[in-house]
Amino acid sequence: SQQGEEDPQALSIQEGENATMNCSYKTSINNLQWYRQNSGRGLVHLILIRSNEREKHSGRLRVTLDTSKKSSSLLITASRAADTASYFCATDGSGGSNYKLTFGKGTLLTVNP
Amino acid sequence: GAVVSQHPSRVICKSGTSVKIECRSLDFQATTMFWYRQFPKQSLMLMATSNEGSKATYEQGVEKDKFLINHASLTLSTLTVTSAHPEDSSFYICSASKLPGTSAYEQYFGPGTRLTVT
Numbered sequence: 001s002q003q004g005e006e007d008p009q010a011l012s013i014q015e016g017e018n019a020t021m022n023c024s025y026k027t028s029i030n031n032l033q034w035y036r037q038n039s040g041r042g043l044v045h046l047i048l049i050r051s052n053e054r055e056k057h058s059g060r061l062r063v064t065l066d067t068s069k070k071s072s073s074l075l076i077t078a079s080r081a082a083d084t085a086s087y088f089c090a091t092d093g094s095g096g097s098n099y100k101l102t103f104g105k106g107t108l109l110t111v112n113p
Numbered sequence: 114g115a116v117v118s119q120h121p122s123r124v125i126c127k128s129g130t131s132v133k134i135e136c137r138s139l140d141f142q143a144t145t146m147f148w149y150r151q152f153p154k155q156s157l158m159l160m161a162t163s164n165e166g167s168k169a170t171y172e173q174g175v176e177k178d179k180f181l182i183n184h185a186s187l188t189l190s191t192l193t194v195t196s197a198h199p200e201d202s203s204f205y206i207c208s209a210s211k212l213p214g215t216s217a218y219e220q221y222f223g224p225g226t227r228l229t230v231t
Contacts, residue, residue, distance in 0.1 A: 040227065042224035101147075
């Protein structure tokens with residue numbers, strides 16, 4: 001089964017609004033990362049948060065991690081049309097394979113101009 | 114930086130033929146490379162992990178005789194899809210790690226290869 005599960009599966013907002021995506025996972029982790037993927041392209045690494053961190057910022061991105069609930073959220077503030085993409089969370093550290101990344105199903109974000 | 118390239122970016126082949134996809138780390142030595150498959154509107158699924166100079170480790174359900182992985186040098190890994198069938202049509206993405214499997218967050222992803230089998 002998928003380690004990471006994002007919700008919502010799809011999110012459509014207007015430019016300038018904030019977008020929040022959530023990710024839940026099932027087993028213990030070392031790190032959780034968020035990636036962006038434009039249609040038909042490779043992955044772009046956005047941010048990594050370690051299991052002992054609770055919040056991290058990078059530009060317009062804010063990531064939180066709640067290990068007690070096994071969940072993370074990605075907030076994109078003041079969204080732009082160029083933020084339109086799929087967003088995936090990925091975890092590592094589960095089941096003793098600490099070098100493997102397990103990806104969630106992704107959230108398709110559409111930012112309308 | 115840490116740049117990973119893939120070649121080709123797109124390939125169309127006929128059913129029954131074999132296709133080779135290359136993954137190269139351009140400015141670093143990659144002791145470990147990972148191959149993922151992504152079906153339309155789905156997530157990335159890890160297929161196999163390869164360490165330079167040793168046999169690849171395949172994930173459960175991935176046929177090692179169908180998806181041949183070679184990691185002959187510290188900058189190149191290849192994935193060969195043998196006797197391809199239409200159901201093998203997918204987006205194949207590789208990633209490379211600088212360290213020998215101990216730092217997952219140091220995976221650098223290639224741009225992907227779109228394989229279409231007709």
